[in-house]
Amino acid sequence: MSEAISRLNAALNGRYTIERELGEGGMGIVYLAHDPTLDRRVALKFLPPDIAEDDLARQRFHREALAAAAIDHPFLCHIHEIGEVDGKAFIAMEYVEGQTLRDRLKKGPLPLAEALSVAEEVAEALAEAHAGGIVHRDIKPSNIMQTLGGHAKVMDFGLARSTLADTGDAWKDLQTLTETGTTLGTTGYMSPEQMEGAPGDARSDIFAFGVVFYELLTGKNPFKKATPLATMTAIVTQNAPPLRGQVDGATREMDELLERMLARNPDDRIQSASEIRDALRDLQGPRLERRAGTKRMMATLVGTAAVLLGVVVFFLPDRSRLNVEQSVAVLPFVNVSGNPDNEYFSDGITEELINALAQLPGLRVPARTSSFALKGLSIPIGQIADTLGVAHVLEGSVQRDGNRVLITARLVDAQTDSQIWSETFERELDDIFAVQREIATAIADQLRVSLSVDQETRLATAATESTGAYEAYLRGRFLWNQRTGESLRNAIAQFQRAIDLDSDYAEAYSGLADSYLLVDIYDPDPEAVDYRANYERALDAARRAVSLAPELATARASLGLALGLIGDWELAEEELASAISLNPGLATAHRGYSVHLASIGRANEGVPSAERALELDPLSRANSYNLGNVYRLAGMSDQAIEQFQATTELNPGWLTGWFNLATELLEAGRYEEGLEAWEVTLRLGNWDARLGTEAYQAAIRYQETGEASSFGDFDTGLYQLLWLYARSGQPARAIDWFEELIRQGAYLIAAQLHVMFVGDAVGQDSRYLALLEEARITW
Numbered sequence: 001m002s003e004a005i006s007r008l009n010a011a012l013n014g015r016y017t018i019e020r021e022l023g024e025g026g027m028g029i030v031y032l033a034h035d036p037t038l039d040r041r042v043a044l045k046f047l048p049p050d051i052a053e054d055d056l057a058r059q060r061f062h063r064e065a066l067a068a069a070a071i072d073h074p075f076l077c078h079i080h081e082i083g084e085v086d087g088k089a090f091i092a093m094e095y096v097e098g099q100t101l102r103d104r105l106k107k108g109p110l111p112l113a114e115a116l117s118v119a120e121e122v123a124e125a126l127a128e129a130h131a132g133g134i135v136h137r138d139i140k141p142s143n144i145m146q147t148l149g150g151h152a153k154v155m156d157f158g159l160a161r162s163t164l165a166d167t168g169d170a171w172k173d174l175q176t177l178t179e180t181g182t183t184l185g186t187t188g189y190m191s192p193e194q195m196e197g198a199p200g201d202a203r204s205d206i207f208a209f210g211v212v213f214y215e216l217l218t219g220k221n222p223f224k225k226a227t228p229l230a231t232m233t234a235i236v237t238q239n240a241p242p243l244r245g246q247v248d249g250a251t252r253e254m255d256e257l258l259e260r261m262l263a264r265n266p267d268d269r270i271q272s273a274s275e276i277r278d279a280l281r282d283l284q285g286p287r288l289e290r291r292a293g294t295k296r297m298m299a300t301l302v303g304t305a306a307v308l309l310g311v312v313v314f315f316l317p318d319r320s321r322l323n324v325e326q327s328v329a330v331l332p333f334v335n336v337s338g339n340p341d342n343e344y345f346s347d348g349i350t351e352e353l354i355n356a357l358a359q360l361p362g363l364r365v366p367a368r369t370s371s372f373a374l375k376g377l378s379i380p381i382g383q384i385a386d387t388l389g390v391a392h393v394l395e396g397s398v399q400r401d402g403n404r405v406l407i408t409a410r411l412v413d414a415q416t417d418s419q420i421w422s423e424t425f426e427r428e429l430d431d432i433f434a435v436q437r438e439i440a441t442a443i444a445d446q447l448r449v450s451l452s453v454d455q456e457t458r459l460a461t462a463a464t465e466s467t468g469a470y471e472a473y474l475r476g477r478f479l480w481n482q483r484t485g486e487s488l489r490n491a492i493a494q495f496q497r498a499i500d501l502d503s504d505y506a507e508a509y510s511g512l513a514d515s516y517l518l519v520d521i522y523d524p525d526p527e528a529v530d531y532r533a534n535y536e537r538a539l540d541a542a543r544r545a546v547s548l549a550p551e552l553a554t555a556r557a558s559l560g561l562a563l564g565l566i567g568d569w570e571l572a573e574e575e576l577a578s579a580i581s582l583n584p585g586l587a588t589a590h591r592g593y594s595v596h597l598a599s600i601g602r603a604n605e606g607v608p609s610a611e612r613a614l615e616l617d618p619l620s621r622a623n624s625y626n627l628g629n630v631y632r633l634a635g636m637s638d639q640a641i642e643q644f645q646a647t648t649e650l651n652p653g654w655l656t657g658w659f660n661l662a663t664e665l666l667e668a669g670r671y672e673e674g675l676e677a678w679e680v681t682l683r684l685g686n687w688d689a690r691l692g693t694e695a696y697q698a699a700i701r702y703q704e705t706g707e708a709s710s711f712g713d714f715d716t717g718l719y720q721l722l723w724l725y726a727r728s729g730q731p732a733r734a735i736d737w738f739e740e741l742i743r744q745g746a747y748l749i750a751a752q753l754h755v756m757f758v759g760d761a762v763g764q765d766s767r768y769l770a771l772l773e774e775a776r777i778t779w
Contacts (some may be wrong), residue, residue: 005031008046010042010474011086016044035080038402039468042080044089074339075125077145079157096341097151097475097490101141101216109219113135113284114150119213120280121152126209129154130202134465137200138347139208140189141215148479148490151340187228188221192236192264203266206273210261214240217247217254222262234266253283273527275505280571281400315641326447327364328411330354334397346398347372347481349436350405350472353394356459358585359553367389367482367587367617374619387416388618392420394443403429403467409439411446421446422489457549458553464498464505472498476511480518495625506549506753513558517565531565532745536560546575555585561592567776569600580609587616590660591623595632601779621651628660629704635757637668648677655684662696663723671700699727726761734758735768747775755779 005018008031009032012018016033023030028047035042040347082091102116104110122144123639129136136143138156147151151573163356194200213220216410218262221765222240240262249778259278270276277686288372329354334345344659351368358365366388374384383394410422425435438461476494479487479754492515498508516538521529539562545555560575576596579589590613597606614623644661656683676698682692691767698709708729725734738758739752754777762768772778 005366008086008088011088015085016042016092033092034569035092042091043093043095045093046619047091064146065747072342073128074123075121075152075154075259076129077153093155096145096147096159098145098147098153099486101144101146101152101212104146105141105215105219107127109247110216112217112247113658115216116214116280116284117150117217118146119209122154122209122212122282123273123277123280124200125152125154126205127277130205130273135200135202136205138186138189139205139212140186141212143214148344148475148487150229151555153341186222187231188235189234189573190235191266193266195232195236201266202273203269206261206269206271206276207263207266209273210240210258213261214243214258217243217250222671239612251283255340257283279778280358284766286683287456301520306416311683326362326449327383328357328394328443328447329366329388330357330371330390330392331384331393331395331737333395333407333409336399337401339400341400343717344475344478345400345471347478349398349432351477352436353439355554357437357443358460359583360440360444360451362402363447363449363585364390364616365585368575369587369622370617372481381412381414381417389615391415392447400429405429405432405435407435411443411465418495429467432467436673462743464502466471466498466502466505469498469501469505469508471692472501473508473511476508476515480515485519485522486605488515488522492519502552504548506545506555507550509541509545509548510552510558513538513545513562514540514557517558530744531692535562535565535745541568542707551582553579553586553589556582557586557589557592560589560596564596564599565748566745567751568594569776572596585616587620590616591626595748595752598633599629599748603630603635603755606630614692619650621647621654621657624650625657628664632660632664632667633752637664640664641668641670648680653684655681658684659720663727666700666703666727669703674700695724695728698729699724703729719749719753722758724759731762731768733760733767735765735771738762738768739771742771742775747777750775751777 001137002021009018014036016035018031020032020035021029022032022043028045031044031046033042033044034040064086077095077096080093083090083092109115122139124140126136136154136156139154143155145155147153189211191200191204191209198204200648208488211221211223223231223234223238227233240258243258244252244255247254247428255275257270260268261276293420304333330350333346333350334673335343336347347740350371353367354368354371357363358367367599370388374387376739379387383609385393387392391414393412393414394409395412399406405425406421407425407427409425411420414416415418423439423442426437440459441451441456443449446678446728457761464473472494476491476498477489492512495508495512495515498505504506511547516534517695520534525566538558542555542559542562545552546559549555556575556579560572560579562568563575573593573596576589576593579586579595583589590609594606594608594610594613597603597609607630610623612628614620614627617623624643624647628640630635631640631643641661643656645666647657648661658677662674662677662681663669665677678692678696681687683690699711701707706729710728722737725731725737738750738753741753750771754772758768
C-alpha cells in the first residue's frame with residue numbers, strides 16, 4: 001500500500017478504508033474504498049487542491065454535488081456523501097464495475113443494436129438530470145461507463161464546471177477565449193456556445209451527446225482534427241458526415257436525428273434529452289414491454305424465439321426417455337430493483353436455485369444455459385415447457401434495496417398454465433440462503449420429491465456466512481457466464497475476493513477453478529495464453545474446493561476436468577464419475593465425462609453421457625457441439641453431421657460449429673456441402689478466402705488421391721491448422737503444431753486431436769510417438 005493511501009486511511013479513521021487507486025485525471029484522484037457501515041465498495045474522489053483552497057469554488061462544488069446527489073437513477077452514478085478530511089474535499093460515489101465507453105471504443109464501433117441501446121440509456125440519464133436542474137457540461141466517452149451488465153452509467157454529473165477537464169495543457173491557453181474563465185469542456189465534444197465562453201446549458205450536453213452517439217456508431221469523432229484549434233474550427237464550420245454509407249443498417253432517420261443534435265445554433269438543436277430518448281426508442285422498432293418498471297431494454301426480437309423453438313426440436317435427443325412429470329425449468333428471475341446493475345444478483349439467485357433443485361433425487365432441471373437462453377423472450381409458458389421438456393416452470397422476481405431483499409416465486413403447471421404454489425419472501429441479505437432453501441423445499445413438496453436426511457442437511461447448510469463473499473461469488477459467476485477473456489479475468493478477481501473474505505468458501509474455489517480452465521480459450525491475445533500455468537491454478541483451486549466440500553459435485557467436476565487437461569487420465573475419470581454420482585442432474589459433469597472418454601479412445605462409452613448432457617441443457621451450443629463430436633469419434637458420421645447441422649442452425653454465427661460441420665462433411669466425402677460450410681467458416685473467422693479455399697481443396701485432393709500439396713501460410717487457429725496440415729499430406733507441419741500443444745501442457749486437447757485425425761495422418765513418426773509418451777497418451 002502506498003504512503004499516500006496509508007496517510008488518507010489514517011485521516012479517514014475507519015470512516016472508509018481505501019484499497020487501491022483507480023485512476024487520476026484533471027478532476028482529481030479516484031480510489032476504490034470499502035464503506036464498513038453499509039459493507040459496500042465505493043469510489044472516493046479526492047478533488048484537486050484548487051477547490052479545497054478556494055472558498056468560492058468549494059461552496060460551488062458543494063452546492064452542485066448536493067444537487068447531483070439528490071438524483072437517483074439507474075443510469076446515473078449516484079453520489080453517497082460529500083465530505084472533507086485532512087483539508088481535502090472528497091465525494092463518495094457508487095463504485096461502478098465495467099469499462100468506459102472510451103475503452104470500449106478502442107475495440108471499434110459498437111454494433112448498431114448495442115449502440116442504439118446504450119445511447120437510449122444515456123439519453124434517459126440526461127433527461128433525468130436536466131429535469132433536476134443539473135447540467136453535465138463534459139459529456140464524452142470517458143465519462144460514461146458500460147457496466148458489467150452492458151448498461152450505461154453517466155459519471156461526474158454536476159462536477160464538470162468545477163475544474164478544468166483532463167484535456168492537456170493545450171486547453172489552458174484556450175481559456176483566453178472566455179472572459180468568465182469558466183471550464184470549457186473537452187476538445188471535440190464542446191458545443192459552439194461553450195467555445196464562445198458561455199457556461200452551457202442542457203442543450204450543450206445534447207450537442208456533446210450527439211458527438212458521442214456518432215462515435216459509438218462509427219468509432220470516430222466527426223470533428224476531430226490534428227490540433228485542438230483545428231477541431232474547434234471544424235465544430236463551428238463543418239457538418240458531421242452522414243452515417244449512411246459508413247454504418248451498416250444506418251437510416252435516414254438516424255442521420256436526421258444526429259443533424260438536429262449537432263445543430264450549431266442551440267435554438268435549432270433538439271431541446272430536450274427526453275425527445276432524443278423517444279426518437280432512439282422509435283429507431284429500435286417494436287420491442288418487448290419492459291417488466292416491472294426496469295430500465296433494461298429487451299433487445300432480442302420475437303423472431304429469435306421462433307427460430308429457437310423450431311431448432312431445439314430438431315436436435316434434442318429422444319424425449320420419450322425423459323421423466324417429464326418430475327421436472328421443472330427455473331426461468332431467470334426478473335430484476336425489479338430499478339437498478340440494472342443488480343442484474344448479477346437476480347441472475348445469481350436463479351442459478352443458485354437451479355443448482356439446488358438439480359441435486360434433488362429424480363427431479364430433472366434444465367441447466368442454466370438453456371433457461372437463460374430464453375431470458376427476455378415473450379414465449380408462452382407451454383411453449384417454454386415443450387422446448388425444455390418439462391412439466392413445470394418456476395418464475396419470479398428479485399427486488400433489492402441495500403441489505404433488504406424481496407423475492408417472489410411461483411410454480412406453474414405448464415400444461416394448464418395454472419399456478420400451483422407461490423410465495424413472497426422479504427428478508428435481510430444475511431437470510432438469502434434460508435430463502436433459497438425454503439423455495440427448493442417447497443418445490444420438492446409440490447412435485448412429491450422425497451428428500452433424505454443428508455439432502456435436507458445440504459439444503460439447510462449455508463455456503464458461506466459472509467454476505468460480502470457471497471456477493472463477490474455471484475458477481476464472479478455473472479462474469480464467468482459472459483465467456484470473454486476480459487470477463488473471465490474479472491471473474492477470477494471476484495472469486496479471489498470471495499476467498500479473501502471467506503477462506504473456507506468451497507463454491508468460490510470451484511468458480512476460480514472453472515475460470516482458470518476457460519480463460520485461455522477466450523483470451524483474444526495468443527501471446528497471453530499460458531495453458532500449463534492456468535491448468536495448474538485450476539487444479540489447486542479445485543483440490544481446495546473438494547477438500548472443503550467433498551460432496552460438492554461442481555467442485556468434483558472441475559477437479560476432473562483439470563486433471564484431464566494435465567493428462568492424469570485415471571484420476572480425472574474417477575472425479576468426473578464421482579460428480580455424476582453426487583449430482584446426476586449436473587450437465588457439465590456429463591459433458592466433461594463424455595469428452596474425457598472420447599479423448600482417451602472410448603467414445604462409444606461417452607455417447608450416453610453426451611446425450612444426457614444435452615437432455616439436461618438442450619439449448620447449450622457447447623453440449624450440442626460436444627454430442628456431434630462424440631458421435632464423430634465413435635464413428636457415427638451421419639449422426640455427427642446431423643448434430644453439427646443442428647448446432648449451426650441454433651448458433652448461425654458460431655465459427656466452431658461451422659468448422660466442424662465442414663470438416664466432417666469432407667471426411668464423409670460430401671465435398672460440395674463441405675465447401676459451402678467451409679466458406680461460412682472463412683467469413684466468420686475473417687480469414688483470407690483465397691488461401692482458405694486453397695487449403696480446403698488441398699485437403700480434398702489428399703483425401704481423394706493421396707497427393708500432398710502445400711496451401712501457403714494460412715493464418716488461423718491451432719485446431720484448424722492441425723486439421724489442414726494433417727489432411728493435406730503435410731505430417732511434419734501437423735506434428736510441429738501438435739508439439740506446441742504438448743509444450744503448452746494442453747494434454748486433453750492433444751489427446752482428442754490424436755484420436756480425431758492426427759494419429760492416423762502421421763503414422764508411426766518417431767517424434768510424434770515421443771510426444772504421445774510425454775503426454776501419457778497410450779491409446
